Amino acid sequence: MQRTTADPDAWKRLVLQAMKPPAWLDQEGAHREIVLSTRVRHMRNLRGHRFVHTADAGELNEIASKVSRAIAQLGDFEVLRHATPAERDYLVACRLVSPDFPWTAPGRALALNASRTMSVMVGEEDHLRIQALTPGWSLGQSSSSAESALKGIGDALEFSWTAEYGFLASSAPNCGDGMRHSAMFHLIGLAHTKRLGTVIRALGSQGLVVRGLFGERSRAIGAFVQVSTTSRSLPQFVGACDYLLKEERSARKGVPESTPRQKIDETRAALAGARGTSLAAAMRILAWLRWATSVSESRGKLHSVDALIPELALLESLGEDRAGRARLSLLTRVLGP
Numbered sequence: 001m002q003r004t005t006a007d008p009d010a011w012k013r014l015v016l017q018a019m020k021p022p023a024w025l026d027q028e029g030a031h032r033e034i035v036l037s038t039r040v041r042h043m044r045n046l047r048g049h050r051f052v053h054t055a056d057a058g059e060l061n062e063i064a065s066k067v068s069r070a071i072a073q074l075g076d077f078e079v080l081r082h083a084t085p086a087e088r089d090y091l092v093a094c095r096l097v098s099p100d101f102p103w104t105a106p107g108r109a110l111a112l113n114a115s116r117t118m119s120v121m122v123g124e125e126d127h128l129r130i131q132a133l134t135p136g137w138s139l140g141q142s143s144s145s146a147e148s149a150l151k152g153i154g155d156a157l158e159f160s161w162t163a164e165y166g167f168l169a170s171s172a173p174n175c176g177d178g179m180r181h182s183a184m185f186h187l188i189g190l191a192h193t194k195r196l197g198t199v200i201r202a203l204g205s206q207g208l209v210v211r212g213l214f215g216e217r218s219r220a221i222g223a224f225v226q227v228s229t230t231s232r233s234l235p236q237f238v239g240a241c242d243y244l245l246k247e248e249r250s251a252r253k254g255v256p257e258s259t260p261r262q263k264i265d266e267t268r269a270a271l272a273g274a275r276g277t278s279l280a281a282a283m284r285i286l287a288w289l290r291w292a293t294s295v296s297e298s299r300g301k302l303h304s305v306d307a308l309i310p311e312l313a314l315l316e317s318l319g320e321d322r323a324g325r326a327r328l329s330l331l332t333r334v335l336g337p
Contacts, residue, residue: 022094022116029136033294036184040146041131043178047158051170060107070156077111093310182228189251191223222287260292276324
């Protein structure tokens with residue numbers, strides 16, 4: 001009798017199938033072929049309590065209880081305290097929670113709304129991190145959602161604030177209005193025409209922060225670039241994003257439409273003799289696939305391409321050798337013969 005080999009990665013796929021996807025992966029948004037998502041985040045700490053890094057377990061649990069009761073009044077949120085490792089990995093990959101969120105430490109919790117446009121981190125770096133993550137270029141939607149949740153929670157709690165410093169934060173540079181705007185761009189046209197580096201430097205000179213797909217310590221692999229600001233005014237941030245949209249469209253127009261498909265064909269040939277592939281290489285392949293999909297008649301399939309982002313990220317916990325083979329298998333399946 002032939003023995004069947006168990007698939008050690010099957011549980012990862014089960015998690016993907018069972019968990020509700022975030023709105024930025026599952027819904028349509030303006031300029032979706034260039035802007036994957038828009039985010040607005042608010043930081044707050046509770047008056048009368050020590051910051052997270054100085055509070056003891058009892059105080060952290062008390063803070064979490066207060067915040068959880070306030071969130072419950074919003075009516076549309078569920079609070080997660082005991083997510084499995086696979087669920088945590090998926091939420092990080094979907095950018096609904098920070099990679100360094102200390103799940104098992106006292107007084108930590110994550111609240112998610114039903115549509116997965118909102119998440120509230122309790123006890124990350126500050127007592128509260130409230131973020132709205134909406135599809136495409138949708139600053140009005142993300143701002144409205146974040147402010148609504150902030151008001152609802154603020155009606156039940158008192159936040160630390162002074163006239164001199166604004167809202168107080170555990171990290172002094174973050175004191176002030178406690179808000180960050182960001183948008184995730186796919187700037188593959190600029191990357192292909194060798195202009196991405198110049199554009200990123202121009203953004204930095206204007207006080208904007210440029211990161212990769214997975215936050216603070218990640219690089220812009222595959223030309224996925226997160227642009228954010230805490231110090232610039234809202235009109236300046238909007239102006240910078242409009243500039244990126246214009247420049248990326250111009251760059252793409254100057255490249256033959258056949259180029260993305262040619263790159264994919266070259267990639268398919270290269271993968272034929274490979275035993276595995278790195279995350280960086282996989283993201284570059286995904287970048288070309290995303291561009292090819294956006295210019296083809298099957299543009300509606302962008303959602304299925306973007307869904308590969310968390311799927312690739314989930315493989316990271318397997319260790320580099322197994323992850324490399326799993327990435328290769330995934331890409332081979334997606335690209336076809």
